Amino acid sequence: MRDVAVIGIGVTKFGELWEKSFRQLIAEAGAKAILDAGISGSEIDALYVGSMSAGRFVGQEHVGALVADCAGFSHMHIPAIRVESACASGGLALRQGFFSVASGMNDVVVVGGVEKMTDVVGSEATDTLATALDQEWEAFFGATFPGVYAMIATRHMHEYGTTREQLAQVAVKNHANGALNPYAQFKRPISLEAVMNAPLSAYPLGMLDCSPVSDGAAAVILCAGEKAKKYSDKPVRIKGSGQASDTLALHGRNEICTFESTAHAAAMAYKQAKITPKDVHVAEVHDCFTIAEILAIEDLGFVKKGEGGKAIERKVTTLDGSLPVNPSGGLKAKGHPIGATGVAQIAELVMQLRGEADKRQVPDARIGLAQNVGGGGASCLVHILEAM
Amino acid sequence: MRDVAVIGIGVTKFGELWEKSFRQLIAEAGAKAILDAGISGSEIDALYVGSMSAGRFVGQEHVGALVADCAGFSHMHIPAIRVESACASGGLALRQGFFSVASGMNDVVVVGGVEKMTDVVGSEATDTLATALDQEWEAFFGATFPGVYAMIATRHMHEYGTTREQLAQVAVKNHANGALNPYAQFKRPISLEAVMNAPLSAYPLGMLDCSPVSDGAAAVILCAGEKAKKYSDKPVRIKGSGQASDTLALHGRNEICTFESTAHAAAMAYKQAKITPKDVHVAEVHDCFTIAEILAIEDLGFVKKGEGGKAIERKVTTLDGSLPVNPSGGLKAKGHPIGATGVAQIAELVMQLRGEADKRQVPDARIGLAQNVGGGGASCLVHILEAM
Numbered sequence: 001m002r003d004v005a006v007i008g009i010g011v012t013k014f015g016e017l018w019e020k021s022f023r024q025l026i027a028e029a030g031a032k033a034i035l036d037a038g039i040s041g042s043e044i045d046a047l048y049v050g051s052m053s054a055g056r057f058v059g060q061e062h063v064g065a066l067v068a069d070c071a072g073f074s075h076m077h078i079p080a081i082r083v084e085s086a087c088a089s090g091g092l093a094l095r096q097g098f099f100s101v102a103s104g105m106n107d108v109v110v111v112g113g114v115e116k117m118t119d120v121v122g123s124e125a126t127d128t129l130a131t132a133l134d135q136e137w138e139a140f141f142g143a144t145f146p147g148v149y150a151m152i153a154t155r156h157m158h159e160y161g162t163t164r165e166q167l168a169q170v171a172v173k174n175h176a177n178g179a180l181n182p183y184a185q186f187k188r189p190i191s192l193e194a195v196m197n198a199p200l201s202a203y204p205l206g207m208l209d210c211s212p213v214s215d216g217a218a219a220v221i222l223c224a225g226e227k228a229k230k231y232s233d234k235p236v237r238i239k240g241s242g243q244a245s246d247t248l249a250l251h252g253r254n255e256i257c258t259f260e261s262t263a264h265a266a267a268m269a270y271k272q273a274k275i276t277p278k279d280v281h282v283a284e285v286h287d288c289f290t291i292a293e294i295l296a297i298e299d300l301g302f303v304k305k306g307e308g309g310k311a312i313e314r315k316v317t318t319l320d321g322s323l324p325v326n327p328s329g330g331l332k333a334k335g336h337p338i339g340a341t342g343v344a345q346i347a348e349l350v351m352q353l354r355g356e357a358d359k360r361q362v363p364d365a366r367i368g369l370a371q372n373v374g375g376g377g378a379s380c381l382v383h384i385l386e387a388m
Numbered sequence: 389m390r391d392v393a394v395i396g397i398g399v400t401k402f403g404e405l406w407e408k409s410f411r412q413l414i415a416e417a418g419a420k421a422i423l424d425a426g427i428s429g430s431e432i433d434a435l436y437v438g439s440m441s442a443g444r445f446v447g448q449e450h451v452g453a454l455v456a457d458c459a460g461f462s463h464m465h466i467p468a469i470r471v472e473s474a475c476a477s478g479g480l481a482l483r484q485g486f487f488s489v490a491s492g493m494n495d496v497v498v499v500g501g502v503e504k505m506t507d508v509v510g511s512e513a514t515d516t517l518a519t520a521l522d523q524e525w526e527a528f529f530g531a532t533f534p535g536v537y538a539m540i541a542t543r544h545m546h547e548y549g550t551t552r553e554q555l556a557q558v559a560v561k562n563h564a565n566g567a568l569n570p571y572a573q574f575k576r577p578i579s580l581e582a583v584m585n586a587p588l589s590a591y592p593l594g595m596l597d598c599s600p601v602s603d604g605a606a607a608v609i610l611c612a613g614e615k616a617k618k619y620s621d622k623p624v625r626i627k628g629s630g631q632a633s634d635t636l637a638l639h640g641r642n643e644i645c646t647f648e649s650t651a652h653a654a655a656m657a658y659k660q661a662k663i664t665p666k667d668v669h670v671a672e673v674h675d676c677f678t679i680a681e682i683l684a685i686e687d688l689g690f691v692k693k694g695e696g697g698k699a700i701e702r703k704v705t706t707l708d709g710s711l712p713v714n715p716s717g718g719l720k721a722k723g724h725p726i727g728a729t730g731v732a733q734i735a736e737l738v739m740q741l742r743g744e745a746d747k748r749q750v751p752d753a754r755i756g757l758a759q760n761v762g763g764g765g766a767s768c769l770v771h772i773l774e775a776m
Contacts, residue, residue, distance in 0.1 A: 001492075021524070053443045059527065061441050061519040062474035065766035068633045069522075074640065077652040079631035080767065081480060082472045086450035092469060096484065103491030104389075131449040134457075136409070139447065243467035245456045252462065264465040378453035379468065 001102040003225025005235040005388060008037025009347040014216035014335030015185040016118045022058045023070040026114040029217035029340075030071045033110065037221040037231050041072060044221075045106035047080040048097040050089030050113040051339035056128045058116050067112060086132030087288060089113065090218070090342025091372030091381030095241050098383075101222050108224075113343035114217035125213045129338075132375035134249035146210055146289070148250055148376045150202035153291035156257045157204065160306035162294065164204050168195035169312045170290035171208050171332055177319060178329025180360040185214055185335030209290040214335035218344035228388065234354040239367070240273030240384035242266060248378045257306075261380035262299035262371060269369075270301075273384040277301035280323065280384075281365040282352050284345035286373040287330040293317075296371050297325060300382070319360060327352060327360045342372035342381060353387040389490040391613025393623040393776060396425025397735040402604035402723030403573040410446045410504040411458040417605035417728075418459045418500055425609040425619050429460060432609075433494035435468040436485040438477030438501040439727035444516045446504050455500060474520030475676060477501060478606070478730025479760030479769030483629050486771075489610050496612075501731035502605035513601045517726075520763035522637035534598055534677070536638055536764045538590035541679035544645045545592065547694065550682065552592050554697035556583035558678035559596050559720055561706055566717025568748040573602055573723030597678040602723035606732035616776065622742040627755070628661030628772035630654060636766045645694075649768035650687035650759060657757075658689075661772040665689035668711065668772075669753040670740050672733035674761040675718040681705075684759050685713060688770070707748060715740060715748045730760035730769060741775040 010032025012025050020028070026049070034041060047068050055061045064080030073080075085092040090113030097111040117125055130139040133148060156162045172192050178184035190208060198206035228235035244264035250256055270276060277300060285300070287293035294308035302323055303311045311317060317325035328334045328348040331341060349368035351357040365387075372381045398420025400413050408416070414437070422429060435456050443449045452468030461468075473480040478501030485499040505513055518527040521536060544550045560580050566572040578596060586594035616623035632652035638644055658664060665688060673688070675681035682696035690711055691699045699705060705713035716722045716736040719729060737756035739745040753775075760769045 023524070053449050055441045055443045055516070055519050058523065059519050060523040061472060061516075062521075062636060062763045062766060064473050065633050065762060066522070066636050069636045069640070069766070074633060074635040077632040077634060077648060080473075080633045081484065081631075084449060084470045084472060085452050085468075096469070099488070099491065099493055103487065103493065105487055105491065128443070128449075131443050131447050133450075134454070135446065135448040136411070244465040245453050245462060245468045246465060247462040248450060248454050248457045252457070260465060374453060375450045378450060378457070 002104060004098050004101045004222055004238045005225045005228035006220050006238065006346065006350050007223050007228055007232040007235050008033040008221035009350045010036055011183050011218040011344055011347050012216050013183050014214045014337055017215040022054060022060065022114060022116040023066060025116060025215060025217035026067050026112050027070045029219040030110055030112055033219040033221050039108060039221060039231055043108050044078060044110055046078055046100060046109045047073065048093040048109060048111045049082050050093035050342060051082060051115060052084055052086055052089045053128050053131060058119060085379045086374035087338050088342055088372045088374035088379045088381050089339040094343060094346055094383060095243055095381055097222050098238050098241055101224055109222050110219055111222060111343060112217065112219040113340040115337035115339040116215045117213045117337060118215050137249045146201040146205055149289040149291055150205050152256050153204050156291060159257055162309035166309035166312050167204060167209055167290040168192050170287060170293045171195045173318055174287060174326050174330040174332040177327050177360055178333025181329045181334055184329045184333050185212055186333045205289055211288045211331035211336040214337040216335055216337035216340045218340045218347050220343060220346050235388045236350045236353045237386045237388045238383060239386045240269035242268030242382040244380055246378050250376050259295055259299050259373065259377035259380060261377050262296065265380040265382040266300050269382040269384050275367065275384065279367055280369045281367050282327060282362040283325045283369045284328060284348050285325055285371045287326060287332050288336060292373065300371060324362045327357065327362055345370040345372060346383065349385045353385060390492060392486050392489045392610055392626045393613045393616035394608050394626065394734065394738050395611050395616055395620040395623050396421040396609035397738045398424055399571050399606040399732055399735050400604050401571050402602045402725055404506045405603040410442060410448060410502060411454060413504060413603060413605035414455050414500050414502040415458045417607040418498055421498065421607040421609050427496060427609060427619060431496050432466060432498055434466055434488060434497045435461065436481040436497060436499045437470050438481035438730060439470060439503060440472055440474055440477045441516050441519060446507060473767045474762035475726050476730055476760045476762035476767050476769050477727040482731060482734055482771060483631055483769055485610050486626050486629050489612055497610050498607055499610060499731060500605065500607040501728040503725035503727040504603045505601045505725060506603050525637045534589040534593055537677040537679055538593050540644050541592050544679060547645055550697035552584065554700050555592060555597055555678040556580050557700045558675060558681045559583045562675060562714050562718040562720040565707060565715050565748055566721025569717045569722055572717045572721050573600055574721045593677055599676045599719035599724040602725040604723055604725035604728045606728045606735050608731060608734050623776045624738045624741045625774045625776045626771060627774045628657035630656030630770040632768055634766050638764050647683055647687050647761065647765035647768060649765050650684065653768040653770040654688050657770040657772050663755065663772065667755055668757045669755050670715060670750040671713045671757045672716060672736050673713055673759045675714060675720050676724060688759060712750045715745065715750055733758040733760060734771065737773045741773060
């Protein structure tokens with residue numbers, strides 16, 4: 001396996017983008033990434049794209065071929081691979097693209113992620129998101145994502161004394177960061193009171209504990225490490241990649257306050273990268289709900305199990321804390337166009353490791369970690385990046 | 389890149405399987421493949437699964453995690469990768485699994501394909517299949533798959549003098565083969581008259597020119613070539629793999645009587661396998677419609693462009709012809725549970741190359757080719773297998 005570097009990134013604004021279609025979004029992100037890398041389209045060997053449910057959200061499957069086509073690659077007939085792992089689809093696309101370059105199969109690939117979620121009516125977005133749960137044993141009986149994460153949150157409060165305020169502080173921090181991110185869906189700070197008093201989604205999670213329904217896309221260009229300096233002054237190495245699965249339904253697990261998929265994927269990535277959690281300078285984690293960020297920092301080994309809420313309260317993870325988490329604003333404030341999320345996390349880390357994150361820059365960040373969770377933790381991707 | 393072998397196969401019956409769920413189907417195929425390989429589940433490093441639209445057909449995304457879970461692998465937390473390339477999803481899963489073993493990343497993987505299509509009402513199956521076309525430029529305006537392939541067929545008739553009878557003979561041949569396949573959806577011969585007089589779907593294609601809507605699953609076990617003899621007396625080497633894309637909409641192409649995705653994928657696979665079309669002893673091709681098999685044998689280089697219809701008429705591709713095509717019965721008679729198809733083609737070739745295909749055995753078959761097409765030819769996977 002050879003070194004692999006990220007040499008270009010591109011993201012669209014995230015939000016309710018009624019004026020932009022699915023294909024326009026991914027074409028925009030891809031074009032930005034190609035421009036950023038300074039490569040020619042003809043140098044691209046293959047395309048990997050993550051999308052959770054284009055079939056339901058916009059009536060389009062065959063997503064790999066669509067993206068190759070709308071990106072202008074159809075005359076090159078390149079292989080186009082669409083992968084899906086619910087909310088971790090973007091991270092999965094990155095891992096597949098990464099291994100294709102690491103193995104020598106490809107030299108230059110585009111990895112994209114995209115979702116267009118707001119062109120649906122009624123409860124269709126919630127219903128479609130619930131297809132990432134176990135349809136026969138959870139969703140069919142009315143379980144939704146806020147409900148599933150609410151069960152995890154109440155259990156975490158019971159087991160470890162995590163408080164409603166600590167959950168809310170995750171949202172406050174991420175909105176403060178998102179206010180500094182020009183691509184974020186919500187570019188405004190929110191107060192602790194606003195989060196605490198927001199309408200309830202599923203106790204203890206209120207409206208402002210939940211990431212939004214979003215449109216958006218992100219793309220990165222990967223190339224063989226030895227060629228990276230040819231394209232980029234500041235290439236970023238993919239130092240480790242981990243992926244793991246777990247039972248689809250929550251009730252199949254030994255306990256629900258740990259995502260074993262995260263723990264296993266992280267162990268795999270740390271081992272490959274030859275680092276420990278202490279070596280990470282900045283992390284983008286999957287805060288689809290506030291409780292999910294608390295689980296993430298515990299399961300990734302940044303803090304002990306049960307200490308996540310207290311770490312939030314002690315401001316360990318703020319921009320000026322000892323381990324800044326979600327400087328982009330996270331899924332909560334940046335937005336969560338499902339397939340795009342895992343790739344956008346990588347784009348944010350690359351900006352951080354290049355020192356180009358402007359007002360939300362984490363000083364001296366050289367090693368970054370991204371954690372991308374599928375559904376209620378049935379899949380997880382962890383990637384570790386390092387400035388070269 | 390190291391050698392990769394197929395050491396186990398498993399298929400379910402294809403058909404309207406109202407008594408079996410999506411997860412039961414893939415679990416059955418996977419269990420059969422594991423038994424056939426004689427491996428223990430704990431030896432499996434990763435899982436690759438192809439499914440086109442479980443999100444729409446059965447309300448279930450997060451398909452990789454689901455399959456890992458229902459196959460009993462959730463406690464192992466192995467990576468589970470779901471890929472989608474419309475009707476070529478199964479072939480794409482095979483290619484991803486193949487490269488993961490060839491590169492040394494994994495030693496033993498399961499590759500599965502599954503679709504459960506008959507649990508829908510009204511035109512939902514046709515509408516969902518049409519999401520493999522270009523939704524914005526084709527499907528939205530009423531194009532369906534029979535319509536798209538009918539346009540190709542009429543153009544082929546116009547350009548090359550292909551006749552209605554020649555199209556019908558594809559169906560007659562494949563039903564004759566399917567009658568010999570215990571897993572086929574339609575285990576009965578049909579007459580030329582029956583095909584010619586069947587109700588019209590879209591001129592010139594009648595009901596019996598179209599592959600059916602089906603439920604089913606297939607799985608194969610891959611392992612590193614050097615370990616294959618440890619598990620199997622008759623391992624089958626994956627000698628070549630090709631993948632290519634094309635414009636999603638038919639109107640974007642220079643001409644519609646050639647699938648350039650097939651031509652490019654085949655060239656890639658032939659080159660890797662170091663063979664020519666003449667070296668192939670048996671082929672499973674993507675006869676979603678009768679015209680598609682004629683295109684396939686032309687674009688794969690078995691006959692010259694325009695000669696496909698005549699080759700069918702001359703019985704070149706029957707079981708006792710010089711190049712038997714679709715001994716399984718093909719999509720037409722075996723059935724076409726979308727995601728399963730590309731993997732089931734591999735299972736059939738492995739049976740042929742092992743000499744275990746019973747009444748439909750192609751004598752002395754040592755090299756086999758599988759061609760799996762996505763949608764209206766916007767993607768194609770070609771694999772070449774050889775008895776070891």
